[in-house]
Amino acid sequence: MINQKTKALTLSAIFVALSFVGAGIKLPSPTGTVAFDSAPGYMAALFLGPTYGALTSSLGHIFTSMSAGFPLSPPIHLLIAVEMAFFALAFAIAAKKSLTLAVITTTLLNGVLAPASLLLFPGFGKGFFAAMVFPLTVASALNLSLAALIYSLVKKAKGENYVDKK
Numbered sequence: 001m002i003n004q005k006t007k008a009l010t011l012s013a014i015f016v017a018l019s020f021v022g023a024g025i026k027l028p029s030p031t032g033t034v035a036f037d038s039a040p041g042y043m044a045a046l047f048l049g050p051t052y053g054a055l056t057s058s059l060g061h062i063f064t065s066m067s068a069g070f071p072l073s074p075p076i077h078l079l080i081a082v083e084m085a086f087f088a089l090a091f092a093i094a095a096k097k098s099l100t101l102a103v104i105t106t107t108l109l110n111g112v113l114a115p116a117s118l119l120l121f122p123g124f125g126k127g128f129f130a131a132m133v134f135p136l137t138v139a140s141a142l143n144l145s146l147a148a149l150i151y152s153l154v155k156k157a158k159g160e161n162y163v164d165k166k
Helices: 002-025 041-045 050-067 073-097 099-120 124-160
Strands: none
Touching: 002 041, 002 050, 041 073, 041 099, 041 124, 050 073, 050 124, 073 099
16 A cells, blocks of 8 residues: 555645646736646645645746746745745635635635735836736636636545545
């Protein structure tokens, strides 16, 4: 029988690889850093727990921003990667109460709070926020909904509730 730690690390590697692939599936945005890189991170948060989800989500953002040439500067993208880790953590915790509420809450965190946080830095103003809030909110909703849908389908097929195991 496969060791649980080995299974978790293997699945984590698969989710990170999927994040890399998702980073190449971009949605239109002013920065070119809005993509399907976070769905695997959110799936990792549901299937493996908040820590694996946080790691996968942060790496997913790094993959996406790297493929776009770090348009906001590497330090800003590192900050965003930390935010993505926090959002995956919040998603995993909220999903224990309600998957639907977790999708809605995390969509708002990533779609509205993330671009708003950049208003604190010189060079990012209301125009940047206005330009990014719509594409980020749409992409967040799509990434989170995809993760929730896949989780629900696997849970139904397997008859297991992975969230409650964490």
